[in-house]
Amino acid sequence: MKVAVLGAGSWGTALAKVLAENDHEVYLWGRNASQIQQINETKINQKYLPDTVLPESIMATTDLATALHEARMILIVVPTSAIRQTMENLNDLLVNESQPIIVHATKGLEQETKLRISEVMEEVLKPELYEALAVLSGPSHAEEVARQDITTVTVASHSLTAAQIVQDVFMNRYFRVYTNTDVIGVELGAALKNIIALGAGLIEELGYGDNAKAALITRGLAEISRLGVRMGADPLTFIGLSGVGDLIVTCTSPHSRNWRAGRLIAQGLAREEIFENVQMVVEGILTCKAAYELAKEHEIEMPITEALYHRLYENASVAESLEALMMREGKQEVSLQKHLEQE
Numbered sequence: 189m190k191v192a193v194l195g196a197g198s199w200g201t202a203l204a205k206v207l208a209e210n211d212h213e214v215y216l217w218g219r220n221a222s223q224i225q226q227i228n229e230t231k232i233n234q235k236y237l238p239d240t241v242l243p244e245s246i247m248a249t250t251d252l253a254t255a256l257h258e259a260r261m262i263l264i265v266v267p268t269s270a271i272r273q274t275m276e277n278l279n280d281l282l283v284n285e286s287q288p289i290i291v292h293a294t295k296g297l298e299q300e301t302k303l304r305i306s307e308v309m310e311e312v313l314k315p316e317l318y319e320a321l322a323v324l325s326g327p328s329h330a331e332e333v334a335r336q337d338i339t340t341v342t343v344a345s346h347s348l349t350a351a352q353i354v355q356d357v358f359m360n361r362y363f364r365v366y367t368n369t370d371v372i373g374v375e376l377g378a379a380l381k382n383i384i385a386l387g388a389g390l391i392e393e394l395g396y397g398d399n400a401k402a403a404l405i406t407r408g409l410a411e412i413s414r415l416g417v418r419m420g421a422d423p424l425t426f427i428g429l430s431g432v433g434d435l436i437v438t439c440t441s442p443h444s445r446n447w448r449a450g451r452l453i454a455q456g457l458a459r460e461e462i463f464e465n466v467q468m469v470v471e472g473i474l475t476c477k478a479a480y481e482l483a484k485e486h487e488i489e490m491p492i493t494e495a496l497y498h499r500l501y502e503n504a505s506v507a508e509s510l511e512a513l514m515m516r517e518g519k520q521e522v523s524l525q526k527h528l529e530q531e
């Protein structure tokens with residue numbers, strides 16, 4: 189099958205490798221001509237995945253029309269901030285005879301609109317141009333997938349048939365794919381875990397130990413689930429790969445750009461300085477603002493997200509934010525059931 193992978197960063201490149209190893213015809217689209225030329229000439233994406241030699245068969249291109257021509261599947265792996273523009277480009281270039289399945293693997297919320305990725309896609313894309321939308325998510329660092337480490341992910345779509353097609357296209361001996369129909373839960377788990385990972389990096393840098401890490405992951409999952417359920421997600425999704433699975437991988441690994449950014453927050457760097465320093469996408473910083481506003485809108489308590497928002501957007505001190513978090517009034521632990529009863 190011809191698959192167009194749009195986004196030649198670390199994750200787009202690693203997924204293109206999986207697809208090429210599964211014998212698909214893979215076109216990898218990126219916007220940077222010298223980077224694309226380098227990938228074609230050396231089979232290495234020097235900036236984003238320098239330790240990986242890519243299969244010969246991957247064709248990298250800056251020409252979106254070439255990548256899209258007769259593709260049966262389109263995999264979108266650009267950062268959240270580029271999703272809307274990318275969809276507008278698809279509207280101009282897709283022809284409705286081919287009607288591909290469009291899958292995205294992006295983890296964020298659009299900052300201005302607070303929409304999930306597939307909501308932005310549905311808002312922009314002409315419906316007659318595609319067969320179905322799906323989202324691929326789960327605990328999956330690009331660097332590990334690229335070296336064929338065992339990885340499990342979830343593909344969610346309102347169409348189970350579409351999810352099964354995507355499952356078949358990606359599955360192999362090191363990349364196992366589960367299907368799911370809870371698009372809301374899978375997308376929210378993916379977007380919100382990046383905020384908690386900022387917190388994990390922050391407490392690591394401050395020298396806190398495993399108790400603090402476990403507290404953050406567990407209470408992070410609680411607030412993600414609270415907002416998710418209010419927004420229509422299935423609560424069980426959050427104990428799956430795209431929920432707790434991705435929280436664990438992102439909150440405990442130096443591979444995570446969000447985790448690394450959290451360490452820089454603790455060092456006192458401001459948002460722009462962090463972007464400059466990490467040199468790769470840090471979705472959690474932008475999503476933190478959208479999630480903070482969504483929590484207010486839905487009257488959901490998200491204390492970890494709030495604390496990070498105050499630090500990142502209102503310049504609160506890290507020590508004050510942590511103190512405020514710990515010294516809130518005492519709570520009952522398991523409130524999800526109570527929350528469900530209120531729905």
Ligand SMILES: NC(=O)C1=CN([C@@H]2O[C@H](COP(=O)(O)OP(=O)(O)OC[C@H]3O[C@@H](n4cnc5c(N)ncnc54)[C@H](OP(=O)(O)O)[C@@H]3O)[C@@H](O)[C@H]2O)C=CC1
Binds near residue numbers: 267293328330
């Ligand atoms: N890396 C990982 O392990 C994983 C990442 N993800 C998610 O995948 C998404 C992409 O992340 P990732 O590949 O890691 O990011 P990287 O920072 O590694 O790469 C970002 C890529 O997006 C390109 N890009 C940036 N802005 C635009 C734009 N406006 N139009 C087109 N291309 C653009 C960059 O191009 P340029 O070099 O020209 O700036 C670069 O190729 C994120 O949402 C991330 O959360 C999900 C799972 C795992």
Ligand SMILES: O=C(CO)COP(=O)(O)O
Binds near residue numbers: 329438
């Ligand atoms: O989503 C990821 C792993 O599942 C990657 O997280 P980072 O964007 O923090 O690197």
